[in-house]
Amino acid sequence: MTVVEVAGVGLHPFGRFDTTLTELGVTAVRAALDDAGIHGRDGFQAAFCGTAYGGVAAGHKVLAALGLTGGPIVDVEAGCASGAAALMLAASAIRAGQYDTVLVFGIEKMPKGIIRSSFFEPWRERAGLAATPAYFALRAQRLMRDSGVTREDLAAVVVKNRRHGVANPDAMFRREVRPEEVLASRVVCDPLHLWMLCSPNEGAAAVVLRRGPATRGAVRVEAAVLRSHLPGNVLGEATPLCGLVSDDVPAPSTLAADDAYEAAGLGPEDLDVVECQDTDAARELLAYEELRLCPPGRSAAMLRAGETALGGRLPVNPSGGLLSKGEPLGASALGQVVELVRQLQGQAGDRQVDRARVGLAHTVGRGANASVTILRR
């Protein structure tokens, strides 16, 4: 099969800024193209831009500001998985022989507060049934019941990721927190406290993909998968108003992970580092189970044993995760990919995972869309 390798990566830090959406994208794209040694519009044949709130032709505006238009530029929206969806399209186009080099980037400036989404009908908002954190909370409550997760475990996820984030200069929050501080923060929707929820914010990330034969030591894209939900789970990210009385509807994250493991010829036991969707603290633990990083019901045990902390068997979210970085929807998935590339290249500084060779990035959100990307060096 055609080798797809990462030729370069770039990032605009995640946070809140006075710069425009276009400027955020320019910073990340410029850095990725420089990293790839690309100068000028002949250096890539197509661009895919992940964004959910960017508006019409948002990606086009970024490349226009750099004088790099002329090729096809496609904006891609798939909720929290938008950037990963863009990456999937780019990798697929390269594998199909359509292009040799493709620019992938994600950009976002999120509205402040609880995110209003065109996803819900107006009457559903007016009835109070569009309270996004409430669905996170209901999912957390079921995880606590089904997997023995405690409130202290939820706080421990935040403590772990915030500790990791201290070493990430691109993160929004870079201060360690104590469990009692997390549990003392305001209850948003029981059992979730404010500090257990990631902050919507702003940022950009960019990745240049190139067709092999592989450069020695290059990071390769072994799998880039996007899946949507199967109907039936009342608490799935599709946030339906009803579900079936059945607990065996496979999660979209599991569908994507299984496809990705098969495409890569790898299993969860082969992973060295994971970046996963920690929209809220319970969502990270659920990801351990859905991605098969642990057996069903064992996510809390995996966390408590320190396996997913830096220095553990399988560090999860060494970047600090969304809990430290914040979540700019269109950029967050590619932010994970940039982190994994740096980890696999041994350039992650004080948050470096020892001897990291295989990494997995995961997002899941509105739609519901779930993505799993596996990289190997």
Next chain:
Amino acid sequence: MPERPIEEGLFVDDRAGRTRLIGGSCPACGRVHFPRAAHCPWCGARGVVERLLSPEGTLWGWTEVTAAPPGYEGPVPYHLGVVELPDGIRVVTRLVADAADELRFGAPMRAVTDAVAEDPDGTVVLSWAFTPTGGRP
């Protein structure tokens, strides 16, 4: 004050005066859904027929919303949860509870209406909700 449902086709009062959710039943797979849709959300078949759902179920999950979400003007805080119905589905719903300790896994619940907003002319806007019957789980 006059009252109206927040949206037509979601719930009605039956002849016994009970609040009933208006669901759909699929002629192909036989499964039920809510709100009633043109196509079965589980299998995609057409020809869905209306079915009034059971007015009683059991509590499957709950939380308390402490800040008004976008587009919501009703009272805060309020409870939101999931009730499992004998029709074979779990329904997302507002919950009306006098005390949080009434909300327990498996608690018997019945459908009611709940005022969530007011139109400019003073008409009270109603959503469906479920409330504990007071029985034991």
